[in-house]
Amino acid sequence: MTLNTTLTLHRSAAVTKATQDGLPIVALESTIITHGMPYPQNLEVARQVEADVIAAGATPATIAVIKGQLHIGLEDAQLADLAQAKNVLKLSRADMAACIATGGTGATTVAATMIAAHLAGIAVFATGGIGGVHKGAEDSFDISADLMELGQTPVTVVAAGAKAILDVAKTLEVLETQGVPVIAYGQDAFPAFWSRGSKLRAPLRMDDAAQIAAAHKMRAALGLPGGQLIANPIPADAEIAAEVLNPIIATAQADAQRAGIVGKAVTPYLLQRIFELTNGQSLEANIALVRNNAALAAKIAGHLVA
Numbered sequence: 001m002t003l004n005t006t007l008t009l010h011r012s013a014a015v016t017k018a019t020q021d022g023l024p025i026v027a028l029e030s031t032i033i034t035h036g037m038p039y040p041q042n043l044e045v046a047r048q049v050e051a052d053v054i055a056a057g058a059t060p061a062t063i064a065v066i067k068g069q070l071h072i073g074l075e076d077a078q079l080a081d082l083a084q085a086k087n088v089l090k091l092s093r094a095d096m097a098a099c100i101a102t103g104g105t106g107a108t109t110v111a112a113t114m115i116a117a118h119l120a121g122i123a124v125f126a127t128g129g130i131g132g133v134h135k136g137a138e139d140s141f142d143i144s145a146d147l148m149e150l151g152q153t154p155v156t157v158v159a160a161g162a163k164a165i166l167d168v169a170k171t172l173e174v175l176e177t178q179g180v181p182v183i184a185y186g187q188d189a190f191p192a193f194w195s196r197g198s199k200l201r202a203p204l205r206m207d208d209a210a211q212i213a214a215a216h217k218m219r220a221a222l223g224l225p226g227g228q229l230i231a232n233p234i235p236a237d238a239e240i241a242a243e244v245l246n247p248i249i250a251t252a253q254a255d256a257q258r259a260g261i262v263g264k265a266v267t268p269y270l271l272q273r274i275f276e277l278t279n280g281q282s283l284e285a286n287i288a289l290v291r292n293n294a295a296l297a298a299k300i301a302g303h304l305v306a
């Protein structure tokens with residue numbers, strides 16, 4: 001078995017060109033492809049989101065580890081392979097080095113994508129929802145490494161808030177403790193992933209991508225290590241009412257408990273169960289919000305290089 005002890009960043013042709021020319025780049029995660037959505041929709045969405053980034057004026061860099069190589073931007077054949085691959089690891093901060101060193105294949109979560117993006121000089125990243133504090137975390141201690149990553153790696157992450165599979169109030173508390181600016185885009189409320197509004201107010205609000213880019217630069221000027229979380233509400237025509245989803249989420253959670261699901265398997269299990277219980281409807285909303293986040297991230301990236 002070959003072991004990797006040096007790190008090489010493998011940039012796609014498009015990312016190499018954009019990097020050389022100083023053009024805006026948006027990082028995209030791969031766990032949403034391998035563990036967040038079923039095939040073949042996952043591949044369609046991955047391609048669509050890349051096209052959305054391009055349409056909004058930036059170059060997409062989907063990040064993944066393939067056979068021990070850290071890829072910053074995937075060629076289409078690599079994307080297609082990853083979307084259908086079985087037994088792909090789910091990589092967070094804790095697992096990434098071991099996977100690369102031993103020649104494994106893994107998809108990057110928000111935390112791992114932030115680490116890779118920062119290594120590659122990419123400051124903006126678009127996804128669907130971040131990991132957070134799980135309901136019942138006072139017993140399980142299940143708090144996503146995404147939150148601590150936002151506290152230490154200087155990447156601006158655009159998401160549609162946090163899913164109601166999480167304890168959203170506790171998630172906001174941990175982000176505050178970690179010193180992460182949580183900025184709602186264009187509204188006061190912290191968006192609730194499938195719905196635009198929620199009872200929780202976001203700590204900060206900005207109405208313009210240029211403000212978000214300026215705040216990102218000011219954090220660097222202040223010597224602050226972490227990133228920013230931009231909470232971008234789902235488009236109005238795609239939202240699903242919380243009343244519709246809450247009982248489904250409760251069922252998914254009860255099923256997870258009964259099945260004894262723990263650790264990193266929890267989030268993928270809940271996402272898959274909610275997909276089944278809504279007959280795929282949750283996926284339509286998920287697709288709309290990821291595309292919306294990709295477009296906003298591209299605008300922010302444009303202001304960052306300007």
Ligand code: PSU
Nearest residue numbers: 031032036109110129131144145264267
């Ligand atoms: N939340 C979603 N969709 C996702 C994820 C979270 O709504 O696809 C994925 C992301 O990759 C995120 C990861 O970084 O799950 C969090 O996993 P955990 O809760 O195990 O940290």
Ligand code: MN
Nearest residue numbers: 142143144263
């Ligand atoms: Mn967890």
